[in-house]
Amino acid sequence: MTITNNEEAMVFADKYKIAKKLAEKNITEAETTFKERQKQNEDWFEKIKNDNQERVDFYKAQLNAYAMTLPQKRLDLPNVLITHGTKQVISYPKDKAKLLEIAKKYSPNAIKTEEKVNWADIKKNLVFSKTGKAISKNGEVVTDIDAWEEEKTNITIR
Incomplete structure (x- = not known):
């Protein structure tokens, strides 16, 4: 139709x-x-x-x-x-903050850190050109990140 x-x-x-x-x-x-x-x-x-x-x-x-x-x-x-x-049963705090306190004091080498990336934080530091290239704050073109426009239709019912 x-x-x-x-x-x-x-x-x-x-x-x-x-x-x-x-x-x-x-x-x-x-x-x-x-x-x-x-x-x-x-x-x-x-x-x-x-x-x-x-x-x-x-x-x-x-x-x-x-x-x-x-x-x-x-x-x-x-x-x-x-x-x-018999076997040894150990009770320890299940709360991560308490366990972290204990680790800091008695076993600092047991503390593991992991790298995490937040896309929103990266995006705040980028500017996108009209050609869709990502530009860093110091003016470098960032490879592997592109932007483009897509058509979008909005229908508002009244």
């Missing part, structure tokens, strides 16, 4: 407006449904994980209790080996 006069354009503008509202409504409803189903799936997944972990924990506890009754607190069978020992 092609618009050939203002009356047809007005009809198309009305249809555009209705289509846009319908699209927003449908997308919102779909997003809500998606989130509800995602929550249901997460709940279902957690239930499956928990039910199966409870079963595993039950059998493990029974075997462990039996092994603890044996003289060496060790169960060595063809299909299972249960031994008991």
Whole structure:
């Protein structure tokens, strides 16, 4: 279809407006449904994980209790080996700021810094010529950065 006069354009503008509202409504409803189903799936997944972990924990506890009754607190069978020992468990601050304080004081070589680049900060230091070349503050042409104009249509519904 092609618009050939203002009356047809007005009809198309009305249809555009209705289509846009319908699209927003449908997308919102779909997003809500998606989130509800995602929550249901997460709940279902957690239930499956928990039910199966409870079963595993039950059998493990029974075997462990039996092994603890044996003289060496060790169960060595063809299909299972249960031994008991100790391991060191360390509690440390999970808060990054607190951990950083400790590292600064007791282990400065454990502190790692990484290089990061923020495009917005780079862009502030550049000027773009009419030909699209990026120019640094000291006048050098910056390679690998170009700019150009693209057509853009804005439609404002009233």
